[in-house]
Amino acid sequence: MRAVVQHGTGGPDVLRVEDRPEPTRGPGEVLVRTEAVGVPFYETQLRSGLIPAGPPGVFGHEAAGIVLDADDLDIRGKRVVTMSYTGGAYAEVVAASHYTLVPDELTPEVAVAAAVPASVALGLMAAADVKAGETVLVEAASGAIGGYLVRLAERQGARVVTTAGNDEADIDHRDPDWRQRVPHGIDVVFESIGGPRAAELTAKLAPYGRILAYGSLSGEFPVYPVTGLIARGLTLIGFGGPDAYGKRVAAGRAEALGLVADGTLTPVIDRTYPLADAAAAHVRVESREGVGKVVLIP
Template sequence: MRAVVQHGTGGPEVLKVEERPVPERGEGEVLIRVEAISVPFYETQLRSGMLPGGEPSLFGHEAVGVVVEADDENLVGRRVASMSYVGGAYAEFVAASQYTVVPEQVSAENAVAAAVPAAVAVALVRTAGIVDGETVLVEAASGSIGGYLTRLAKDRGARVVATAGHGKAAADVVLDHRDPDWRAKAPDGINVVFESIGGLRAAELVPKLAPRGRILAYGLLSGEFPVITVADLISRGLTLIGFGGPDAYGKDVAAARDEALSLVADGTLTPVIDRTYALEDVVEAHARAESREGVGKVLLVP
């Protein structure tokens, strides 16, 4: 089969399409003939070495396709969305232990654009416990998780303040996160912050939070953790919640995947796709994803 192999860290050109054997399915795993693959922003950071993550020989994590082998014969022929922590999703076939059956009316492209990011958004919104009338700040609302968070927070009756490049967000207030001073321009009285940008200046939002506000830190788009100290939190009674790792990601997000795909099937969530590339054009696909010129997901099809 054709698969994308990572040769060291660096620019998109370290990714090369090569011939590899079809993976052998382990116990409890399904073997999937891949139809569509997601290129999320964090994979460009893993590839470049900005985020530590090792160098899996086969690259990629999020794929959707049709089951060709499984312990449960009823799964064969069904479309599933899979998450491969060990890599190998940029390929014609992937073996996966974590997968979710995709509702019939959802296309492979829409499923792969939603299965992980919409599930992360559903799990984050559950954790935040948003109450009708609260003000919610969604960082990087132009991204997949941020876009789904914006919609889900609005559905809970929140007023949404969003950050985006080039005004690419549908919220009540939109701030341009390319402006290094955007936090000073945020409105007062924010109850919940979905923090995905991180960095040394993250604490500049603290004066903008309402007393007892909650900050859910789940991303590292700037490449740095958000620097927020107890001193920032204590006098305003704020709560900082870290969301990630095996518990949040492996359990809460996995548990939210069915709901996320159902919300796509019933039209509540609409995946946004920027461009779709052939597997052979993986270098162009990575260059597009990290250019931040588009809106929505970059996809690969094998």
Template structure:
């Protein structure tokens, strides 16, 4: 099979298409012939070495949708699923996965891979934040996959959304170093995905007893908040990440998220599709942050 192999850390050029043996599934896993593969921003950080990854060379990638060709349960054969792997292997024509979710018949593989992870992350974040009608919500990086779904889900609950993005894609341009000063006061919930030491400036913008959910680090740095500032305003800070969040809470709502896509509540946003051989261009596109929505590889 053709697969994308990561040779060390660095720029997009460390990803190369090569022939590799098809994976052998373990009991409980399904073997999937992929139709669409997601390219999320965090994978560019794994590839560059900003986030620690496993040993190389290895088949890269974590999110894919496709048709089940082998399974313990024969009723799964021929069904479309979306898969999530924490150990890589998704940038390939065939992937073995233990974590998978059935895709509704009306959802295409591109839509499935565009929505399955980011929409379920957004849904799990919304459940964790317990956003209520009438509240004001700050969504950072709204032009990204997760941020876009967060904004739509918050509006669906009757919340007021204040959004940031780069290059004129939202009212607040977070490329401006002082963008946090433009956030209105009285924010009830902050979905923090940019990070960095200046995240603490948002404390002055929060309503008493507001909530901060820290789930990303687009800046490459974790957000920093002084404990004294949290205590003084009664702010709740929730870290959202790791196996508990992504392996349990996010996985638990993936079918719900795909159902919202199927019934038209959520519309997946696709930026561009690339052939598997053009993986370097796909990564460059994601790193440019010029697009809106999901970049997808077609094997």
């Protein structure tokens, strides 16, 4: 099969197309012929070495496709979306332990654009316990998770303030001083940019405000002085990890796909590329010129 293999860490050219033997599935895993593969931002950080790389070999984590083989005979021939925490998704065939059935009305591109980021957004909303009438700050609202957070928070009756690297958001986060322009009285911050200046947002929070720290788009994790949290009873929630919120997120993938199927959530696809052009897809994601999900087509 054709697959994209990572050769060390560095620029997009460390991703190379090769012929590889098809994987075999272990107990409980599904073997899937891929139709669409997602390219989330964190994979560019894994590839570059900015965040610790996973095991060497076939790259990629998120795919949608048709089940070739599974313990459950009933799902053979059906479309699923898979999450492979140990890699292997940038390939014509993937073996994965985490999978979710895709509703008939969704294309593989839409399924892969929704399953992981929309389930992360659902998990974040639940962890933040956003209530009607609260004010919510969504950072990087132009990204996949950010876009779903905006929709879910609005549906909850919250007032939403957005940041993005364009003129359409309430605040343009390309300005290094953007946090100074955030209004006071924010109840919930969905914090994905990180870096040392993230702590400036604590001054903008209402009493009992919550910070959901879940990403490091800037390349650095946020740092919060505890003294800044005490005075107004703020709560800092670190969201992620396979043993905590990761389980809740995985359980939410079917709900996420259902919300797309019923029209509540609308995935945005930026561009599709042939699998062989995975390096070009990474260039596109890193360029930050698009809005929505970049998808590879095997």
